[in-house]
Amino acid sequence: MASEKKTSLLQGSLDMLILQSLRKESRHGYSIAKYLKKVSEDFLQVEEGSLYPALHRMERRGWITSFWGASESNRRAKFYELSPEGKRQLKTETEAWKQMSQAIDRVMGFQT
Amino acid sequence: MSISATVLRFGRWTNRSAETIDREIDEELDFHVECRTRDLIKSGMSPEHAAEEASRQFGVRDRIRRECQTIGYGLNVWLIIALSGGILVSLATIGWMGWLLNSANQQNQQMLAMVNAQQPASDPKSDLNGEVKDDKDQPVSGARVLLIFKSWPGGQYQQESFVQTADEKGKFRFPELYSPVMQNAFLVTVLSEGRTMQSEYVVYKAKAKVKPFRFNLQTAVEKTLIVHDTSGKPMADAVVFPSLRKPAKGPDEHMMYDQSAEAAGFKTDAEGKVKMALFAVGDAVQLGIVGAEPIELVIDKAAEQKIGAGMSAAAASATGIHGTVMDATGKPVADAKVLLILKTWPGGRFQQQPSETTTNAEGRFAFPVGNHLDGKEAFLVTVVAEGLAFQSRYVMKNAGKQTDPLGFELSAATEKTIVLRDSAGKPLAEVVVALSSRKEDKSDEHMIYGVSFPSVSYKTDSDGKVALNFFAVGDTAKLSLETSEGSQEIEFNVNDKPEQAIDVKKKVNRP
Numbered sequence: 001m002a003s004e005k006k007t008s009l010l011q012g013s014l015d016m017l018i019l020q021s022l023r024k025e026s027r028h029g030y031s032i033a034k035y036l037k038k039v040s041e042d043f044l045q046v047e048e049g050s051l052y053p054a055l056h057r058m059e060r061r062g063w064i065t066s067f068w069g070a071s072e073s074n075r076r077a078k079f080y081e082l083s084p085e086g087k088r089q090l091k092t093e094t095e096a097w098k099q100m101s102q103a104i105d106r107v108m109g110f111q112t
Numbered sequence: 113m114s115i116s117a118t119v120l121r122f123g124r125w126t127n128r129s130a131e132t133i134d135r136e137i138d139e140e141l142d143f144h145v146e147c148r149t150r151d152l153i154k155s156g157m158s159p160e161h162a163a164e165e166a167s168r169q170f171g172v173r174d175r176i177r178r179e180c181q182t183i184g185y186g187l188n189v190w191l192i193i194a195l196s197g198g199i200l201v202s203l204a205t206i207g208w209m210g211w212l213l214n215s216a217n218q219q220n221q222q223m224l225a226m227v228n229a230q231q232p233a234s235d236p237k238s239d240l241n242g243e244v245k246d247d248k249d250q251p252v253s254g255a256r257v258l259l260i261f262k263s264w265p266g267g268q269y270q271q272e273s274f275v276q277t278a279d280e281k282g283k284f285r286f287p288e289l290y291s292p293v294m295q296n297a298f299l300v301t302v303l304s305e306g307r308t309m310q311s312e313y314v315v316y317k318a319k320a321k322v323k324p325f326r327f328n329l330q331t332a333v334e335k336t337l338i339v340h341d342t343s344g345k346p347m348a349d350a351v352v353f354p355s356l357r358k359p360a361k362g363p364d365e366h367m368m369y370d371q372s373a374e375a376a377g378f379k380t381d382a383e384g385k386v387k388m389a390l391f392a393v394g395d396a397v398q399l400g401i402v403g404a405e406p407i408e409l410v411i412d413k414a415a416e417q418k419i420g421a422g423m424s425a426a427a428a429s430a431t432g433i434h435g436t437v438m439d440a441t442g443k444p445v446a447d448a449k450v451l452l453i454l455k456t457w458p459g460g461r462f463q464q465q466p467s468e469t470t471t472n473a474e475g476r477f478a479f480p481v482g483n484h485l486d487g488k489e490a491f492l493v494t495v496v497a498e499g500l501a502f503q504s505r506y507v508m509k510n511a512g513k514q515t516d517p518l519g520f521e522l523s524a525a526t527e528k529t530i531v532l533r534d535s536a537g538k539p540l541a542e543v544v545v546a547l548s549s550r551k552e553d554k555s556d557e558h559m560i561y562g563v564s565f566p567s568v569s570y571k572t573d574s575d576g577k578v579a580l581n582f583f584a585v586g587d588t589a590k591l592s593l594e595t596s597e598g599s600q601e602i603e604f605n606v607n608d609k610p611e612q613a614i615d616v617k618k619k620v621n622r623p
Contacts, residue, residue, distance in 0.1 A: 024548075025562045026464060029140060030147040039600060048144060049171045052137075053179040060183055067462035068356070068398075070406050071143070073150070075370070076355065078140045081462065 014046065014054055015063075016097060019082060019090040022064060028077040029055060055080060063089050132365055133184035135313035137177055138262070138297060142271070145170050237288035242325030244282040244302050251282025252329060255304035258372040259286055262297035273371040278302075294318050300325045301368040303376060308332045309357045309390040311366040332389045335411065339384045339401070340420030344480070346384025347420075351402040353378055360394030373402055385416075396458050410458045434478035435518030437471045437495050444475025445522060448497035451564040454482045455490040466563045471495075487511050493518055494560050496568055501525045501584040502547060504558040525581045526606065531613040532576045532593070539576025540593075540616060544569050548590040548601060550583055565592060577611075 021027060021035045033051055036044045058064045063086035071077035082090070145166050152162035167173075240259070244252040255278040263270050276284045290296045295318050301311040307329035316322050339347045353376040357366045368376065380386045391397055391411045399407045399419065409419045433452060437445040452467040471477045482491055488511050494504035500522035509515050532540040546565035551557040560568055572578045583589050587606040593599060593616065604614050 024559070028143065030144045033144075047171065048141075048169075049176050049179075052141065052144075052176055053183060056180045056183040065462060067464075069463065071147075073147075075143060075146070076139070077143050078136065081464075 013097070014050060015058060016090065016093040017044065017046075018051075018054060018058065019063060019086055019093065022080055022082040022086070023090065026067075026069070026079040026081040028071060028079050030077075032080070058086070062086075131313060133181065134315055135299070137180045137184065138313075138315065141170070141173060141177065141180075142262075236291075238290055238292050238322065240286040240289045240298060240300075240322065240325075242284050242300060242327070244278045244284070244304065244327045244329065246307060247328060247330050249328070251278075251280070252304050252307065253278055253280045253282055255282070255284075255302050255307075255329075256375065256377070257284045258301040258303065258368060258375055260299040260301075260369045260371065261286075261289060262299075263290065264295055265291075271371075273369065273375070275372065275375040278304075290322070292319065292322065296322070298322075298325075299367070299369065300327075301366065301372065302327045302329065303354070303368075303390060304329055305387075306332055306334075306389045308359075308392055308395075309354050309366050309368070311368065313367075330392060332391055333393055333411065333413075334387070334389045334415065335391065336385050336387050336416045337399070337409075338416060338418045339380050339386065339399075339407070340418060341404070342420070344420070346382075347380055347401070347404070348382045348384055350380045350384070350404065351378070352380060352386055352388075353400045353402075354388065354390055354397060355400035355406060356396075356398035357391060358396040359392060360396070368400075370400060370402075373400060408458055408463050432479045433482040433491060433493065433515070433518070434476070435493070435520065437475045437477065437497070437520045437522065439500060440521060440523045442521075444471070444473070445495075445497050445500065446471055446473045446475060448475070448477075448495050448500075448522075449567055450477040450479075451492075451494045451496070451560060451567060452479050452482070453492040453561050453563070454479075456482075457488055466561070468564070468567055471497075483509070483515055492559065492561065494558065494564070495520045495522065496547065496560075496582060497522060499525055499527075499581050501552075501587070502550065502558055502560075502568075502582050504560070506559075523584060525583055526585045526608065527579075527581055527610055528583060528606065529577050529579050529611045530572075530591075531611060532572055532578070533613055533615050535615065535617055537615075539572070539574070541572055541574045541576055543572045543576070544594040545572065545578055545580070546570075546592040546594065547580070547582055548592045550590070550606075551588040552584065553586055562592070565594075569594070 017036055018032060021032045027035065029048075029051055032055075033046050033048070036046050055064070059066055059080070062083055064080045065083050066078055066080050068076055069079045148166035148169060149159075149162045152165055153159055157165065170176075240261075242257065244255045244257070246252050257276045257278060259274040259276070261272045261274065274286055274289075276286060278284045295316065297313070297315040299311060299313045301309065303309055308331070310327050310329055312325055312327070337352075339350060339352060341347050351373055353368060353373040355368050355370065358364070378386050378388060393411055393413050395411045397409055397411060399409065401407065407419050409417065411417070433454070437448045437450070439445055448471040450469050450471060452469075454465045454467065456463055456465070465481065467479050467481060469477050469479060482489055488509065490506070490508045492504055492506045494502060496502040501524070503520050503522055505518055505520070507515055507518075530545070532543055532545070534540055547560055547568040548565075549557050549559045570578050570580065580591075583606045585606055585608045588603065589606050590601055590603045592601050600616075602614060602616055604612070606612070
């Protein structure tokens with residue numbers, strides 16, 4: 001049961017992090033992975049095995065849309081962009097995350 | 113999500129063929145491994161080790177591919193599974209007895225196949241064959257047949273390009289090309305002047321029977337494309353090639369890789385003109401240009417069509433996106449930077465195009481792009497001028513409509529020097545700071561996309577100071593910090609003091 005909860009939490013947070021990485025600009029998968037690694041100071045290393053299925057699943061759900069464009073190296077690449085539904089989902093997930101984080105902080109005594 | 117949106121999305125997904133889904137997944141995963149390889153080479157690794165390490169880091173490619181395929185095929189697969197379920201159960205019962213008898217033999221054969229797959233060098237190679245015909249089923253001789261051959265010898269991804277010409281019977285053959293005991297993938301693109309460009313991508317599992325490729329090319333329109341660069345000048349002697357063709361109707365996409373560009377044999381003349389009778393009216397086309405950004409266009413009925421950076425959605429409109437910039441007293445603001453992000457969907461495909469211009473002495477600006485009658489558009493226009501609080505406007509426009517000129521009225525910014533300090537209180541010197549967004553009280557956020565950051569970047573001095581006269585008192589401001597070590601975003605409330613210290617609490621990220 002405990003491991004199930006952990007998996008579900010990680011999966012939920014991956015979606016949120018991907019949505020956040022696309023908040024201001026379109027990115028291809030490799031760029032998303034690099035962005036998350038960079039802004040988390042190398043703490044978050046998203047495995048490709050999770051990233052691409054997550055991107056395809058999120059596209060299927062309508063949270064993100066994709067298009068083929070030219071990469072920085074002028075190579076054809078699949079870019080993802082946040083959809084209006086994705087923006088709403090990001091807001092929902094951010095709120096849920098904040099609430100959970102605050103609740104955990106209270107339990108752990110990190111917050112007075 | 114509304115029911116109609118769900119139905120539309122389902123329709124869009126089910127409309128795409130399994131071939132297209134497979135090809136796109138392969139291309140996406142290949143691109144990731146290539147990027148990783150390039151980065152590893154940059155970090156000092158040898159090309160051989162980099163390729164090996166990138167593949168290793170990527171993990172089990174087949175599993176990732178299968179997961180993406182399952183999602184891509186989606187409801188189609190489950191529907192087929194449900195319908196086939198009963199039949200499968202019946203067949204399974206009958207087949208079980210036979211399977212028991214043959215299993216030992218099959219295991220031996222599988223073992224043999226695995227051993228063979230580890231020894232690609234000694235495998236006999238097979239020919240890849242095909243045939244090109246026109247829409248009247250007559251052979252097309254002289255067609256250029258471009259092949260991208262993908263294989264995975266010893267588990268390592270390998271991609272090669274070949275070219276052939278169809279013979280007088282429209283037939284082509286790539287002799288001794290592939291090992292039939294291994295997994296192979298083929299992208300075959302056919303170009304024949306006067307007929308539409310077509311391609312087919314097929315992945316064959318190990319030991320699968322490779323079928324001959326068959327093409328039936330449709331009649332294309334005679335077209336002269338006039339290619340312009342970003343400054344509007346004709347691009348002379350440029351090698352151009354049709355990298356993607358998406359017919360107006362149907363889910364098909366026909367593509368050509370960059371590796372085949374030279375073999376495609378198209379070059380612009382001194383006036384930037386190139387004849388290309390490979391498309392039908394209404395096709396969404398991506399035209400690759402060696403050494404330059406690709407151009408997207410929709411083929412119209414005219415014999416000549418001007419294309420180029422900033423003219424990609426359709427022929428450039430006489431109107432474009434335009435407007436004026438005034439200050440709060442109604443005086444025109446000259447030399448203001450105007451940043452544009454134009455989003456269009458030519459032929460149903462999304463594309464995003466950044467542009468930049470400045471206002472003239474009358475505060476007017478005009479882009480040669482956007483504001484077309486014939487398509488849906490969205491655009492973000494941001495105006496940045498020294499001493500004035502920057503503003504942006506996001507507009508969504510449907511086909512058949514045009515947007516009125518945009519009128520910006522910028523209020524005065526507070527004179528502000530930002531002092532950036534690290535967590536130890538030391539000044540952050542020589543840090544590049546880009547304007548990212550500002551939010552006025554109870555108003556929308558004014559944004560600048562990352563792609564435009566180079567135009568709105570400033571550098572701190574040795575004391576960590578930088579003058580940023582672009583915000584109003586009370587704004588919630590966001591800046592993007594870029595140093596030699598990485599980048600991060602900081603947010604702060606703009607106060608009424610001429611100098612404001614910002615503690616950058618987070619350590620600047622490492623790349």
